Amino acid sequence: MTELDGGILIEPHEKPSRAETILGRVKQEQLGEVLPPRDFGLAPVLRVHTRDYVDFLKTSWADWTAEGKPGEAIPAVWPGRGMRHRVPKDIDGRLGYYSFAAETSITEGTWDAACASANVALTAQALVANGEAAAFALCRPPGHHAHADLFGGYCFFNNAALSAQAFRDQGARRVAILDVDFHHGNGTQAIFYQRDDVMTISLHGDPDLVFPHFLGFEDETGDGAGEGFNLNIVYPPGTPFSIWREGLETACARIEAYQPDALVIALGVDTFEDDPISFFKLTSADYLLMGERIGKLNLPTLFTMEGGYDVDAIGVNVVNVLKGFERTR
Ligand code: OKP
Ligand code: MG
Ligand code: ZN
Numbered sequence: 001m002t003e004l005d006g007g008i009l010i011e012p013h014e015k016p017s018r019a020e021t022i023l024g025r026v027k028q029e030q031l032g033e034v035l036p037p038r039d040f041g042l043a044p045v046l047r048v049h050t051r052d053y054v055d056f057l058k059t060s061w062a063d064w065t066a067e068g069k070p071g072e073a074i075p076a077v078w079p080g081r082g083m084r085h086r087v088p089k090d091i092d093g094r095l096g097y098y099s100f101a102a103e104t105s106i107t108e109g110t111w112d113a114a115c116a117s118a119n120v121a122l123t124a125q126a127l128v129a130n131g132e133a134a135a136f137a138l139c140r141p142p143g144h145h146a147h148a149d150l151f152g153g154y155c156f157f158n159n160a161a162l163s164a165q166a167f168r169d170q171g172a173r174r175v176a177i178l179d180v181d182f183h184h185g186n187g188t189q190a191i192f193y194q195r196d197d198v199m200t201i202s203l204h205g206d207p208d209l210v211f212p213h214f215l216g217f218e219d220e221t222g223d224g225a226g227e228g229f230n231l232n233i234v235y236p237p238g239t240p241f242s243i244w245r246e247g248l249e250t251a252c253a254r255i256e257a258y259q260p261d262a263l264v265i266a267l268g269v270d271t272f273e274d275d276p277i278s279f280f281k282l283t284s285a286d287y288l289l290m291g292e293r294i295g296k297l298n299l300p301t302l303f304t305m306e307g308g309y310d311v312d313a314i315g316v317n318v319v320n321v322l323k324g325f326e327r328t329r
Contacts, residue, residue, distance in 0.1 A: 002072050003154075004103050009071075013277055013309040014154040019140045022305070025315030026136075031322055037119040038126070045118055047169065048162040048191055052087065053149035056098050057114065057156060060106050063091040072105035100212070101145075101152035114156035117141055121159035121304050125166050128262065133329060134301040136267075136322055137163070142306040144185035144266045145212060153183065153212060159304045160266040161191045164198050167302075172261035176299075177201070178251055180290065181268025181306040182278040184216025184232065188266065194226040199258050201231040201251045202266075203244065205279055209237065237279040241286035244271065248293055255297055263299040268307035269317040275310050287317045291324025301325070 003012040026034065045054060064073040075095035079085050087097050095106075117139040124137035137159065144160055145153030164175040177192075179185035179202035192198040207216040222230040231254060233247035255263065269287065271280040282290075294301065303322070308314045 001107055002105050017311050018314055019138055021311055021315040022318050025319045029319050037123045040119055040122040044122055044162050044166050047165045050149045053098055056094055058111050061108055072107045074105045075099045075102050099152050100150050104152055104154050118157045121163045125163040125302050128300045128302045129170050136303040139305045144188050144306050146187040147190045158187045160264045161188050163302055164264050167262040174260040175262050176255045176260040177264045179266035181266055182270035183211055185266050186212045186215040189230055194224045196225045196229045199229045203233045203247045206234045240281045263301045265303045266306050267303045270307040272310055272317055277309055284316050287320035288324035291321035292327055295325040295328030
């Protein structure tokens with residue numbers, strides 16, 4: 001796998017050791033039972049993603065290799081302003097049509113990994129829907145940047161969104177998604193932007209300065225029926241937990257007023273002080289307090305794993321969120 005970063009192809013920040021380290025820490029701290037994913041098929045994915053996007057993802061690697069290209073499939077052209085938004089036949093054209101960023105490559109295992117990640121989320125979602133107080137879905141690749149028909153930001157299927165939709169389809173009246181990853185959850189926001197049955201809240205680095213650059217500003221509050229059901233809280237470089245937690249408090253007050261039947265936490269720990277691609281200053285101890293505040297919402301809670309790229313600290317930081325949460329039970 002490769003990531004286009006700074007004009008060169010690097011080993012991706014989003015790499016297998018992230019999940020292995022988290023799993024090791026979960027076991028070491030005896031946090032709870034570790035279960036394998038079940039296979040839910042594509043039906044719950046298609047509740048959120050378009051059929052043509054899913055078909056594109058499924059065949060993209062074969063379509064790419066059929067043309068004898070030497071490297072991984074990376075988009076390099078997009079429908080810019082003033083151009084046509086139609087789906088081209090050619091693989092280069094379709095890669096651009098179905099993406100919003102070029103750092104994320106598609107390779108041989110991408111489709112299977114995206115499906116597995118969705119199944120991990122849906123397995124944990126089913127546990128919570130069936131009465132577990134909480135579950136943690138150790139998803140890889142992450143999901144919160146994926147739109148209904150766009151990949152990018154290491155994301156292909158939006159695991160938090162399709163889990164929220166599954167709660168709705170199983171009878172939850174309202175679902176809240178709280179995105180604590182360092183980056184704006186642009187895909188999650190876009191998927192539910194015109195709906196009032198799934199509230200979306202994200203705390204993140206100012207998109208004027210950082211990825212995803214083109215969405216995630218505070219004046220984006222929802223549209224139509226969704227007006228008032230999207231909240232973005234934006235912070236500058238160097239933000240410590242003492243400031244960040246004020247936004248968490250605002251978010252929690254909104255969620256409490258909304259009275260959802262279920263809560264999905266898009267859990268990224270790239271807010272960490274030593275994260276290589278981010279600029280907040282949270283410490284490992286802060287994640288205990290974050291989890292504790294989320295736990296005090298006292299809602300059936302599903303955590304889906306998103307970002308966090310300091311692999312040395314990722315296990316401790318993720319498990320600290322879950323431990324802080326458990327303290328409230
Ligand atoms: C995914 B998730 C760094 C540019 C950033 C993409 C970041 C994706 C983050 N050279 N590129 O939200 O943690
Ligand atoms: Mg966020
Ligand atoms: Zn992130």
